[in-house]
Amino acid sequence: MEYLLIDAGGTSTKVFVYDGEKVVRQYKYEPASVDKVGPYKSVLRLSSIISSFNKKFNGIAISLAGIDSEVMAKEVKSQLYQLLSKYADKVIIEHDAHVVLMSNVNKGCITIAGTGSIVYGFDGSKRIIKGDRGWLVGDICSGFWLGREFLHELLKEFQGLSNDRSLIQFSNFKTEEDLVRFLYKNSCNPAKIAQYSVNLLNAAKRNSTKAVRILNSCMSEFSTLVQIVCKAVNSNVVYYFGGMYESPVYVSFFSRELEKKGIKSVKSKSVINGLLRLLEL
Structure with missing residues (x-):
């Protein structure tokens, strides 16, 4: 049993292989943030990274930076879901800021500061950027x-x-x-x-x-x-x-x-x- 966890930011793309109990392997790749490399390169880079493992996972979760526009988020997610469906039956893609929030609390405020920055909040129903x-x-x-x-x-x-x-x-x-x-x-x-x-x-x-x-x-x-x-x-x-x-x-x-x-x-x-x-x- 293996899951692929991906943190796709503006500085790098970090990939973790999780065996159901712990992270057993981790890798670092070029950035795949949509706002830093563009939607085309982001989709291409993420699909290339995942396909390089040449196997099917039990699930794939992606924290993706730069999908603030609803239209762009829908476009990028649609392309990725189509490309990644053969590598896992369950593929979840979420805004990186919301994933950081979920790492700590169900609702509240977080900031991310790397190559880019954001202040993000979620009150249980509405997202604030x-x-x-x-x-x-x-x-x-x-x-x-x-x-x-x-x-x-x-x-x-x-x-x-x-x-x-x-x-x-x-x-x-x-x-x-x-x-x-x-x-x-x-x-x-x-x-x-x-x-x-x-x-x-x-x-x-x-x-x-x-x-x-x-x-x-x-x-x-x-x-x-x-x-x-x-x-x-x-x-x-x-x-x-x-x-x-x-x-x-x-x-x-x-x-x-x-x-x-x-x-x-x-x-x-x-x-x-x-x-x-x-x-x-």
């Missing part, structure tokens, strides 16, 4: 958002628009030419840009005024979105999940802003719990 909406205009306080802000400030320093040139020391760019070459090559690559969130967090850890200002600014907005969703679902607790929360600096700024609003932040349990609940295991 704030933030999110992709890297182009949304994803406040995500890895991409922070990485972009770091690179933006870096460019200003190189071009003489800032007397404070403190962030250059936290970058691997020696000249403006080095930075421009990177930007032109990766301007539409959210994952590459998101890597520079680490540089910003390192600068904040060293008390860089610019880095602290950037973090305070985004956390103020992010925490307000959490406050709105918590009020909608009648909760004063938010569960957090995602790669950005692996940084103690990020968690510190996040928790502090929420404490000001009377909201307790709690680290989410493993997403595996939610995936198992999807399969009623």
